[in-house]
Amino acid sequence: MTESAAAAAAVPPRFDGLKAVFINATLKRSPEPSNTEGLVRLSGRIMQEHGVVVDVVRAVDHDIATGLWPDMTEHGEDVDDWPALFGKVLAADILVLAGPIWLGDNSSVMKRVIERLYGCSGSLNDAGQYAYYGRVAGCVITGNEDGVKHCAMNVLYSLQHLGFTVPPQADAGWIGPVGPGPSHLDPGSGGPENDFTNRNTTFMTYNLMHLAAMLRAAGGIPAYGNRRSEWDAGCAPDQVNPEHR
Template identity: 60%
Template structure:
């Protein structure tokens, strides 16, 4: 799964990541046990996380009954079933959230869009400091597809994560796309029958490696710092009337 360079980076690492928790959510449209191209690329990031003792949990969202909506539990809004609350507990416990999605018609998958909508359902909740609940957590994304769309999809996913409070490290997106037109996807058998498509793409391996390490480093920094300082960003204190030195427009 990891190449020589990636193995060496893991072997020479001196930072302790063992108290960090990571959650990877694969937003493929394929239910288990069908193979997922996105899962194969996510597997590289997951292997790096595990090699560095990060506690990893994996979810393939399409295997769960996630009701549409923007409330924490849609059964309270009339849905007959909603598995989201149990997924939410995993999200809440994780220091690192890595979202994987295929590209369809130039966009993230419908499953990924639903995930973002359900994350948004918790955007009004706060942590012990009175900050939005996603403060102190880091997020990134892995994208696979054909022809085009990695940066476009990454832009939308990462914007959504930062909007609800996640911290996005440098270069927190990575992906692979094939040539224009119908063709093999990431991890498919190559024409020579001896290799897998995309596994030898240095650009993809480099970006996936950088994204994973940056997620770990940023999560480590935030955890060691006790999260993000709460001065000027506590919604609870703002609701109580604190304005953190913001000028009052009425007195300008």
């Protein structure tokens, strides 16, 4: 590395203007302590120290209806808090889904959040792309049973499929002894001091900020070849849309 490159690398970057939203899919309602929130706080603190505006939402505190429409009150539900939460997602450059492991899988709350994200994924941005294009996403998983990587695979696959951009090392997790045992924030668990977990959470956080800043500077994902509006109009580049033959 050259001397100038080394000097530049030593300067902590700023990410002023970026916004991040963490959705905690714990089953515990506020103010009950959430072990997942331990990793949310670690990642969020790093972001805030570098100028990112951070919003944390505990999904279970909100009445999120079951369904795949953007607003389920238009489809028979009396209450649906999802439209307001979806507005927070669209206002953010970074989305981090955080949740616990139950029976080796993501929580029911996490699944509902992903379902509702999916239900809104067909809307388009100003460039005619799907709504989540130009935003980055990652996840953190906690538990005292096996399944961190399984849960992360499911979450990250879902997010990239919906249009989010996933950077390298976009997941982090903590897992205690398999079976009954201490959770992440329990006294003596070793969770907050775990070097592997703290390293992965830190790397994930910086990678999310770096990629979000790159996308913002570039004006998002280039729109050539991925506009739903062009495809529907029968003018997609380089291929024939079977619906308009």
